[in-house]
Amino acid sequence: xxxxxxTPKFQVLKTGQSMTLQCAQDMNHNSMYWYRQxxxxxxxxxxxxxxxxxTDKGEVPNGYNVSRLNKREFSLxxxxxxxxxxxxYFCASSEQQPQHFGDGTRLSIL
Amino acid sequence: AQSVxxxxxHITVSEGASLELRCNYSYGATPYLxxxxxxxxxxxxxxxxxxxxxxxxxxxxxxxxxxxxxQSSFNLRKPSVHWSDAAExxxxxxxxxxxxxxxxxxGTRLSVIA
Numbered sequence: 001x002x003x004x005x006x007t008p009k010f011q012v013l014k015t016g017q018s019m020t021l022q023c024a025q026d027m028n029h030n031s032m033y034w035y036r037q038x039x040x041x042x043x044x045x046x047x048x049x050x051x052x053x054x055t056d057k058g059e060v061p062n063g064y065n066v067s068r069l070n071k072r073e074f075s076l077x078x079x080x081x082x083x084x085x086x087x088x089y090f091c092a093s094s095e096q097q098p099q100h101f102g103d104g105t106r107l108s109i110l
Numbered sequence: 111a112q113s114v115x116x117x118x119x120h121i122t123v124s125e126g127a128s129l130e131l132r133c134n135y136s137y138g139a140t141p142y143l144x145x146x147x148x149x150x151x152x153x154x155x156x157x158x159x160x161x162x163x164x165x166x167x168x169x170x171x172x173x174x175x176x177x178x179x180x181q182s183s184f185n186l187r188k189p190s191v192h193w194s195d196a197a198e199x200x201x202x203x204x205x206x207x208x209x210x211x212x213x214x215x216x217g218t219r220l221s222v223i224a
Contacts, residue, residue: 031209040119042200042216043154050209058211090153094209097142097161103153 002026004102006091012108013081021076021105023091031094032074034058034066036087037104043090049074081109112137112203116215123191124223131186131218133201142204143184144212145175149197157199160184161206171195196222 035043045058092099146154158169
């Protein structure tokens with residue numbers, strides 16, 4: 001019953017370091033999404049992948065890159081971390097609606 | 111563009127009292143509507159969804175929501191709140207076609223007092 005698995009669960013980085021957040025789903029879903037959650041802001045879409053081989057920008061893509069490695073995996077990369085990227089990151093997947101969410105990665109940039 | 115407004119940032123209710131969390135959306139056609147709940151330090155759990163049909167939808171944990179097209183609203187209700195309902199609640203809207211990203215409201219934090 002894994003669903004959507006995110007790794008790591010917690011991470012602390014220094015400004016300028018790079019980091020890849022991993023996401024994998026075992027539900028054979030075509031679509032996957034990355035959101036960030038900040039206090040008082042709800043969830044905002046960073047990037048999504050409607051199907052294997054495609055990716056599209058969301059509302060807040062700056063400073064991030066994504067890779068849809070295969071149907072199961074969708075990674076989010078911070079090339080040069082900035083304090084403004086301190087957030088909780090959620091990955092989700094869907095095959096039609098609704099979306100299923102992972103437990104999140106709590107990322108702090110010092 | 112789609113948008114979701116949750117007017118109440120924080121609500122406090124007494125255990126056993128009724129609850130209504132407000133959600134208004136902006137969308138050009140009939141949307142897909144969702145309520146998710148997030149306990150502290152946890153991910154998002156789907157409470158209920160509306161796609162079409164009966165405008166009163168039942169969800170898990172005794173929650174229900176009513177879609178009112180004329181008011182562009184999808185308010186969440188529960189007749190009797192339990193202490194374990196304390197959490198943050200998010201309303202979200204999506205397009206009624208295929209796999210598209212959701213647009214979330216900013217959330218309403220629910221506190222329950224004895």
